[in-house]
Amino acid sequence: MRFVLSFRAALAPVLGVLLAVAMQPAKAEEGTTIFSDTSRIASIGGSITEIVYALGEEGRLVARDSTSTYPEAAAKLPDVGYMRALSPEGVLSVNPSGILALHGSGPKEAVDVLKKSSVPFIEVPDRYDHEGILEKIRVVGKALGVEAKAEKLAAETDAKLTAAEKQTAAIKERKRVLFVLSTQGGKILAAGGDTAADGIIKLAGAVNAVEGFSGYKGMTDEAIVSARPDVILTMKGAGPPISEDELFANPAVASTPAGTNRKMISMQGGYLLGFGPRTAGAIHDLAVELYGNQAAD
Amino acid sequence: MAEQSIAGAPSRAMAADGDRSARARFVIALLCLALALSVFLSLTSGASDASAVRVIRDWFTGAVPSDGALAARDRLIVYDIRMPRVLLGVLIGAALAICGAVMQGLFRNPLADPGLIGVSAGSSLGAVAIIVLGTTWLAPATLALGTLALPLAAFFGGLAVTLLLYAIATRQGRTSVATMLLAGIAISALAMALTGVLIFMADDRQLRDLTFWQLGSLAGATWPKIGTVGPVIILALAAMPFLSRGLNALALGEATAGHLGIPVQRLKYTAIVGVSAAVGASVAVSGGIGFIGIVVPHVLRLAIGPDNRYLLPASALLGASLLLIADAVARTVVAPAELPIGIVTAVAGAPFFLWILLRKRGVVDL
Numbered sequence: 282m283r284f285v286l287s288f289r290a291a292l293a294p295v296l297g298v299l300l301a302v303a304m305q306p307a308k309a310e311e312g313t314t315i316f317s318d319t320s321r322i323a324s325i326g327g328s329i330t331e332i333v334y335a336l337g338e339e340g341r342l343v344a345r346d347s348t349s350t351y352p353e354a355a356a357k358l359p360d361v362g363y364m365r366a367l368s369p370e371g372v373l374s375v376n377p378s379g380i381l382a383l384h385g386s387g388p389k390e391a392v393d394v395l396k397k398s399s400v401p402f403i404e405v406p407d408r409y410d411h412e413g414i415l416e417k418i419r420v421v422g423k424a425l426g427v428e429a430k431a432e433k434l435a436a437e438t439d440a441k442l443t444a445a446e447k448q449t450a451a452i453k454e455r456k457r458v459l460f461v462l463s464t465q466g467g468k469i470l471a472a473g474g475d476t477a478a479d480g481i482i483k484l485a486g487a488v489n490a491v492e493g494f495s496g497y498k499g500m501t502d503e504a505i506v507s508a509r510p511d512v513i514l515t516m517k518g519a520g521p522p523i524s525e526d527e528l529f530a531n532p533a534v535a536s537t538p539a540g541t542n543r544k545m546i547s548m549q550g551g552y553l554l555g556f557g558p559r560t561a562g563a564i565h566d567l568a569v570e571l572y573g574n575q576a577a578d
Numbered sequence: 579m580a581e582q583s584i585a586g587a588p589s590r591a592m593a594a595d596g597d598r599s600a601r602a603r604f605v606i607a608l609l610c611l612a613l614a615l616s617v618f619l620s621l622t623s624g625a626s627d628a629s630a631v632r633v634i635r636d637w638f639t640g641a642v643p644s645d646g647a648l649a650a651r652d653r654l655i656v657y658d659i660r661m662p663r664v665l666l667g668v669l670i671g672a673a674l675a676i677c678g679a680v681m682q683g684l685f686r687n688p689l690a691d692p693g694l695i696g697v698s699a700g701s702s703l704g705a706v707a708i709i710v711l712g713t714t715w716l717a718p719a720t721l722a723l724g725t726l727a728l729p730l731a732a733f734f735g736g737l738a739v740t741l742l743l744y745a746i747a748t749r750q751g752r753t754s755v756a757t758m759l760l761a762g763i764a765i766s767a768l769a770m771a772l773t774g775v776l777i778f779m780a781d782d783r784q785l786r787d788l789t790f791w792q793l794g795s796l797a798g799a800t801w802p803k804i805g806t807v808g809p810v811i812i813l814a815l816a817a818m819p820f821l822s823r824g825l826n827a828l829a830l831g832e833a834t835a836g837h838l839g840i841p842v843q844r845l846k847y848t849a850i851v852g853v854s855a856a857v858g859a860s861v862a863v864s865g866g867i868g869f870i871g872i873v874v875p876h877v878l879r880l881a882i883g884p885d886n887r888y889l890l891p892a893s894a895l896l897g898a899s900l901l902l903i904a905d906a907v908a909r910t911v912v913a914p915a916e917l918p919i920g921i922v923t924a925v926a927g928a929p930f931f932l933w934i935l936l937r938k939r940g941v942v943d944l
Contacts, residue, residue, distance in 0.1 A: 344914060362915025365783075366790050368797060370659045371914030373651060374626030385783075388790075389725050390798045398654045399647060468778070496781040 313401045316379035319425050323372055325364050326383025328557030329405055330355050332421045333381075335558040336430050344375040346386075350518075351551050351559075369394040381424055383407050407556065409480025411442050414556050434558070441561035442484075448576040449486025449568050456571050457490040458482045459510035459539065464523055468499045469531070477554035482514065484560075485567040486576075502533035510539045512571060516550035523547070546570045602888035605881055609895035613668070616902040620664045621656070623906045625913035628652040630660065663799040667905050668898040669811045670796070670864050673856040675897025676818050678871025679878075679889055683825035684849050685755055688879075691871040692857040695743055695762035695850070697736040699769035701861035702792070703776075704735025709787050710776045725798075726806055729862035733807070736858025739765055744850055753846045755832075794867040794920030796905050807859035814856035815894065821849055822886035829884070867920050869927035870897050877934060 316322070323344040324330045330349035333339055339354065346364040349355050361371050364383065369391045372380065377400055384407040386392060396402050403424045405417055415435045422431020460478035462470040472478035475495040482489050490510035491500070500508075513534065515523045525545050534540050548570075552563050568576040621630040633656040636643060643649035674692075681690040692698055708731045712720040720727045743765060747758035780788060824845040827835035836842050860867075874897045875889060882888050904922040911917060 347915070359914050362912075363786075365786055366797075366916075368625065368909065368914065368916035370628075370655055370909065371625040371916055373628075373655055373659075374624070374914050376626075376651075388787075388798065390800050390803075393725075394654070394658055394800070397658060399650055470781075496783070498781050499778065 313403055314420070314423055315426060316401050316403070316424055318378035321376060321378040322425070323361065323375060323377040323380045324349060325361070325367070325381065325386045326405070326407075327351065327551045328407075328417060328555040329381050329383050329421060331555065331557040331559065332418055332434075333425070335418075335434055336422060336425065336427055338425050338427060338430075341425065343377055344372070348551070351555075367391045367395075369398075373398060373400065379403065379424065381405060381421060409475070409477045409556055411439075411446070411484065413480075414442065414558075414560055415439055417557065438558055438561065442564070445561045445564035445568070446484055446486070448565065449572060451577065452486055452572055452575055456487045456511045457509055457538075458487045458512045458514050458571070459490040459505070459508055459537075460514045461523060461528065462497050462516075463520070464528060464531075467531075469505065469534075470497050471500045471505075472497055477556055478514070480556065481553055481560070481563060481567060484564045485571060487512070487567075487571055502531075505531075505533040506536055508537070510537050511542075511544065513539045513545040514553075514567075515545065515547045516553050517547050518550045598883050598885070599888070602882040602885065602892070605878075606888060606892050606895065609892055609899065613895050613899045613902075616899040616906075617664055617668070620667065620902045620906050621660055624655065624660060624909055625916070626652075626655055628655040628660075630656045633657075658801070662801050662804055663796050663905065664902060665808070666799040666804055666863065667796055667902045669804075669808060669815070670860040670867070671870060671898035671901025672815055672894035673811050673860050673897075674867065674870040674901070675874035675893040676815060676890055677853040677857050678897075679875035679886070679893040680818055680821060680825065680849050680853055681871075682875055683821075683828060683886055684846065685759060686829060688876060689872065692853050693766070693871075695758060695854075696739040696766040696769060697854045697857045698861055698866070699766040699773070700739030701732040701736035701858050702866070703739075703769045703773050704731035704733070705729075705791060705862065705865070706773045706776045706788060707731060707735075709791065710780045710784050725800075726802065729803060729807055729859070732862035733810070733855075733858040735769075736854050736861060739769060740850060740854035740858075744847070751843060753843060753850075755846070758850075790918060791865040792920075793918030794865040794923075795908070795916075795918045796864055796901075797916065798863055803863050807863050810859040811856050814852040814859075817848065817852050818894075819887075819890050821845060821852075822890050825849075825886040865918075865920065867901070867923055869923045869931070870901060873927050873931050874900065876931070880934065 319341055321343045322333070322341045324333055324342055325346045327348040327350065330342070330345050331351055333342060334352050334355065342358055344361050345355050345358045346367070347360050347362055348364055359375055361375070362368060364386045366388065367386060372395060380395060380400055380402045382392070382402065383405050386404070392402070403420070405420050407413070408416065415438060418431050418435045418438060422428050422434070460472035460482065462472060471491050472489070473491045473494040473496055474489070476497060479489045490508040513528060525543070528545060529535050529540050529543055539545070546567070548563065548567065552559055553567070629652065633652050635641070636649070678691050681692055681694065682688055684690070685694070705728050708716060708720060708728045712727065719731070723730060743758055743761050744753065746761045747753050777785070777788065824835070824840045824842070827838045827840045828842070828845070832842055875893045878889055878892045878896060882892060901923070904926065905919050908917040908919045908922045
């Protein structure tokens with residue numbers, strides 16, 4: 282075996298790589314929070330687009346991403362693709378004067394190129410709680426230079442959210458909810474902590490049946506059994522819908538209280554998980570589905 | 579197509595050989611023209627109306643455009659988005675096609691491609707490991723290397739698998755091609771299984787990233803990335819044509835090639851390391867782009883014959899042109915969004931390949 286040769290062969294690329302890493306330019310500082318020109322905005326992220334419409338500023342929009350499907354009028358705008366697979370030239374081709382992107386937009390290379398262009402790029406934080414929604418509204422409003430309007434919308438949304446959360450305040454018996462994202466190939470992907478699903482379950486006065494992991498992960502049958510969900514929550518409108526029969530045919534799911542009572546709730550994905558202006562309605566609808574007339578209106 | 583021309587060996591049919599080489603040179607000249615056209619087409623097409631011609635002309639003439647902001651945007655689109663993409667497309671298209679041709683010559687099998695010896699599987703494993711574990715176990719690597727972590731992991735994954743195979747298949751300084759093929763299948767399966775484990779661990783966001791990566795795309799083309807993988811691919815590409823005489827002789831069998839004075843062992847080693855470096859680097863930045871490595875050499879064999887002295891450069895030229903055109907389609911057909919290029923190469927490549935096979939049924943061999 283002549284490994285000497287192979288080491289030498291491997292060494293050259295290593296050196297090249299080290300050089301390339303050393304030559305990477307330093308990252309630019311981020312500091313823009315207001316667009317100097319708000320006439321042509323590209324909106325990346327369903328909830329961002331909804332907020333722009335709720336502020337009555339939709340006349341400024343020139344493009345959206347594929348997750349922006351509400352309100353229906355938004356669908357008429359040019360679609361720059363899925364928010365995590367943006368094409369930088371595609372985004373620049375609509376000549377935006379500013380890009381509003383929900384946290385998590387990407388890929389990183391595309392965002393780096395966009396930031397390099399002279400088009401201001403504002404990233405909107407995405408937190409899955411009451412305060413997070415208000416923050417989103419304020420950040421979008423500030424970026425568009427309509428802070429007074431945004432403050433008003435934030436106050437209205439705040440009141441609606443508070444009212445929606447109050448509905449379930451008096452309930453003693455908290456329902457345990459398991460959010461199932463997909464059942465592809467028999468593997469049940471469920472929502473743990475730090476997810477939009479976890480956030481909406483809590484706001485509707487229920488408990489996430491999943492403990493011990495964050496993000497969406499595959500659950501084993503035993504973990505499902507020990508999670509003891511009273512209700513299975515799924516979303517529709519994104520990809521193939523999850524069939525109730527298939528879900529409850531799974532012996533692990535069937536053995537839980539949710540399986541015994543065949544209790545599955547399915548709601549529109551963008552509405553349920555968007556964390557935007559419509560979330561108060563989603564909380565209300567989910568609470569009514571969960572607790573029926575126990576949820577005081 | 580059974581005619582073999584061996585450099586340095588007396589030819590069986592001088593006249594036919596002369597005809598063929600003249601034809602091959604003509605085809606190569608045409609392919610050079612096609613590549614120039616493809617580069618031009620690629621630079622001038624895209625989702626936006628940025629005019630590459632104007633940007634480049636302004637650069638040459640030193641003219642200052644009247645509309646500052648728009649001109650700056652166009653410069654960014656041409657220099658930072660299209661140019662690296664075109665360059666990367668040329669490099670990767672050429673690399674995939676020429677590596678396919680070299681593998682087919684080495685294994686004396688028209689269906690061989692770099693995927694066969696596990697390079698692609700090893701690269702995928704490295705890349706998927708970064709996507710899935712980049713925020714947990716491999717966090718130090720991703721923090722230190724940023725966006726370069728994925729290409730590096732893919733590159734070293736491919737190289738590691740290849741060197742391991744080489745070590746397995748080499749006994750007393752002789753590499754058995756058959757052993758390498760079989761071991762390659764086993765190691766590919768193992769790498770795919772490990773990739774499967776990682777995919778099983780992945781959450782929904784990582785799965786989406788994975789899907790996009792596996793479909794292949796030149797969208798990640800940036801100057802720093804080209805600085806990383808470019809030299810590797812260029813070195814490997816430059817070394818390949820020197821293998822052509824050896825590969826021609828190898829077509830007659832290893833023993834015969836040895837008697838003709840070809841250093842067979844060194845030939846195998848160079849070919850394998852070159853291919854794994856070029857393909858590893860390509861897979862690293864662009865994910866899985868299929869079909870170029872099999873279709874291009876095959877079509878060219880039908881056009882100019884099996885002589886590797888012409889086949890290798892012609893493959894590189896045609897591979898580069900095809901990938902550029904596929905990328906131009908990917909960038910414009912659903913603008914302002916874009917398609918993964920793997921979809922374009924498969925949708926265009928597969929039916930075309932079948933059509934060629936049907937037309938030439940019975941005359942296809944090496």
